[in-house]
Amino acid sequence: MYSTLQCRLAAGQVVVTGEIAPPKGAGREALEKSASALRGFFDAINLTDNQRGLARASALGAGVVLQQMGIEPIVQMTCQHRNRIALQADLLSGTMLGIRNFLCMTGDHPRIGDHPEAKNVLDLNSFQLIRMLRKMRDEGCFQAGAQLKPPPAFFLGGVANPNVERATRLEKKIEAGAEFIQTQLIFDTARFRQWMSDVRAAGLHQQTSILAGIMIMRKPQTALFLRDHLPGTLMPDYIIERMQRAADPEQEGIALSAELVNDLLSIEGVAGIHLMSVGWTRAMSQVVEQAGLLPRPPCPEEERLRDILDR
Numbered sequence: 001m002y003s004t005l006q007c008r009l010a011a012g013q014v015v016v017t018g019e020i021a022p023p024k025g026a027g028r029e030a031l032e033k034s035a036s037a038l039r040g041f042f043d044a045i046n047l048t049d050n051q052r053g054l055a056r057a058s059a060l061g062a063g064v065v066l067q068q069m070g071i072e073p074i075v076q077m078t079c080q081h082r083n084r085i086a087l088q089a090d091l092l093s094g095t096m097l098g099i100r101n102f103l104c105m106t107g108d109h110p111r112i113g114d115h116p117e118a119k120n121v122l123d124l125n126s127f128q129l130i131r132m133l134r135k136m137r138d139e140g141c142f143q144a145g146a147q148l149k150p151p152p153a154f155f156l157g158g159v160a161n162p163n164v165e166r167a168t169r170l171e172k173k174i175e176a177g178a179e180f181i182q183t184q185l186i187f188d189t190a191r192f193r194q195w196m197s198d199v200r201a202a203g204l205h206q207q208t209s210i211l212a213g214i215m216i217m218r219k220p221q222t223a224l225f226l227r228d229h230l231p232g233t234l235m236p237d238y239i240i241e242r243m244q245r246a247a248d249p250e251q252e253g254i255a256l257s258a259e260l261v262n263d264l265l266s267i268e269g270v271a272g273i274h275l276m277s278v279g280w281t282r283a284m285s286q287v288v289e290q291a292g293l294l295p296r297p298p299c300p301e302e303e304r305l306r307d308i309l310d311r
Helices: 004-010 031-036 059-069 084-096 126-138 167-176 187-200 221-227 237-245 249-265 281-289 303-311
Strands: 013-019 043-047 071-079 101-105 155-160 180-186 211-216 271-278
Touching: 013 031, 013 281, 031 059, 031 071, 031 211, 031 281, 059 084, 059 221, 071 084, 071 155, 101 126, 101 187, 101 211, 126 221, 155 167, 167 187, 167 249, 187 211, 187 249, 211 249, 221 237, 237 249, 249 271, 249 281, 271 281
Parallel strands: 013 043, 013 271, 043 071, 071 101, 101 155, 155 180, 180 211, 211 271
Antiparallel strands: none
16 A cells, blocks of 8 residues: 555655656666666656656556556656646556656656657646645545545645745645645755755645655766856856866766765755656666765655554
């Protein structure tokens, strides 16, 4: 009934999640290879949902592949390309196939992707999506009111951007029903510490589990691109300079990410980290190792946590 991710967070374990983009094709071999390389390093793996508006295999389909491999997936659900009927159908299909973790996002507009003439749906935003899915689980009915027999069981997450958002926006997402939060890329640790201070002052870290997002950079140009072309990213000058001075930018990017992991995990209220890369999946496991997060602890037995999780 409960996901491994949910059990680990309830037990107070430091959680490590990663991210894989589904393939641009119908074969599963590349996905299986990438996921296999992360086995044992991560507690759960995100499957992105047409990120940057690019057409790929679905996050749901890729999540089923990981589920079959015995690797726990987190399936992203975005609002840009599906209406509420399709979103509810995907949620039910996913839980029917054993998937328990879902991450709700607004998603990327199709005009920035490879099908710029595609119609943007955006029937719901991320807050409305979270509320709708919580209603399906907690009240046992579709958004329109029809009863669900049986209702789905899942662990529901949302996204926050501490670089540009106030803690009050996180509070609204928690009120909507988000049980865990994965943040956008964190490079400006001073800004993130202030955001977490505001989060703790409002007691929000006790109402949801916050996983700090870290992007592993492979070359100096990545830092410049993130600074100049990814809205909502705060890139300190010292990180750009460090990547530019590095004799081996790849190793420097891995070392930098491992340092960020330990820095962010030292902040009160941070329950874990979420690692991301662009076409450099193998680097994620190296960061986990360099950050001293291995071996991963055994998952607590569900029975020991039932009283906590059922509250």
